[in-house]
Amino acid sequence: MILDEINKKTLEDVEKRKKDMPLDLLGRSLSANPFAPRDVKPYLTSTKEEPIRIIAEVKKASPSKGIIKEDFDPLLIAQEYSNNGANAISVLTEPHWFKGDLEYLTQIRRYVPTPLLRKDFILDKYQIVEALVYGADFILLIAKSLSTKDLKELYEYALHLGLEVLVEVHDKEDLTKAMKCGAHIIGINHRNLETMEMDMTLCEKLIPMIPNGKIIVAESGVSNTEIIKNLSSIGADAFLIGEHFMRVPSIEDELKKFKNSLDS
Numbered sequence: 001m002i003l004d005e006i007n008k009k010t011l012e013d014v015e016k017r018k019k020d021m022p023l024d025l026l027g028r029s030l031s032a033n034p035f036a037p038r039d040v041k042p043y044l045t046s047t048k049e050e051p052i053r054i055i056a057e058v059k060k061a062s063p064s065k066g067i068i069k070e071d072f073d074p075l076l077i078a079q080e081y082s083n084n085g086a087n088a089i090s091v092l093t094e095p096h097w098f099k100g101d102l103e104y105l106t107q108i109r110r111y112v113p114t115p116l117l118r119k120d121f122i123l124d125k126y127q128i129v130e131a132l133v134y135g136a137d138f139i140l141l142i143a144k145s146l147s148t149k150d151l152k153e154l155y156e157y158a159l160h161l162g163l164e165v166l167v168e169v170h171d172k173e174d175l176t177k178a179m180k181c182g183a184h185i186i187g188i189n190h191r192n193l194e195t196m197e198m199d200m201t202l203c204e205k206l207i208p209m210i211p212n213g214k215i216i217v218a219e220s221g222v223s224n225t226e227i228i229k230n231l232s233s234i235g236a237d238a239f240l241i242g243e244h245f246m247r248v249p250s251i252e253d254e255l256k257k258f259k260n261s262l263d264s
């Protein structure tokens, strides 16, 4: 299964990086850390004035599609997102399947004011410290990849460092784990990361089970204003959109259209 494969490779890579740069050394660079994480909750919460919140993703490739964007300039893409109303930016940092890089986070953080998500397969505290050092404001934790105990531990560690967490779920069991760890920002991923299959009806099933007051992010396969309108009407606050923005001729036009989905 692909998720197991990615997780295994991710842990091997983390062990290598720990040898090159032990946690205490990595942590030491924090005292000079110019990147204080920002509270992303207000950016992602739907309001009357700004009901549709968009997390726009910087992603060169994916396991299901291969290379998505050939002429990939992460900073330019992030600037375009930021200039056209993205509420947060998701930066893929996984190098093998998604062709991401941790350095992209720092590059973008230097020049772009929008809050940043480190999008990776986070399984170890070391990666959370990296997220902070390289300039993320929040991280992704995938419920499917972690036991309830590990999810809670990593979640609390991130919060302790000042990073918010987007806890990603794909079924009821994942959601139970997310609730047990007290997650405040819940991502419902339409894509099953074990089979890569899409289920665009997942929000209809899962949102009614989520207590009020949580921030709900609809993830993957969001490609038109009809989907956004529909998911917004059933309670989604924010939309995590990658591939579609990577392929459109004008990010500016598309992002503006999506932000104004409820106007038409």
Ligand SMILES: O=P(O)(O)OC[C@@H](O)[C@@H](O)c1c[nH]c2ccccc12
Pocket (backbone or CB within 6 Å): 057, 059, 119, 120, 168, 189, 219, 220, 221, 222, 240, 241, 242, 243, 244
């Ligand atoms: O490109 P899409 O279909 O718009 O999807 C974006 C995002 O949801 C997707 O990249 C994603 C969701 N969860 C993940 C976990 C790991 C890697 C990637 C992801």
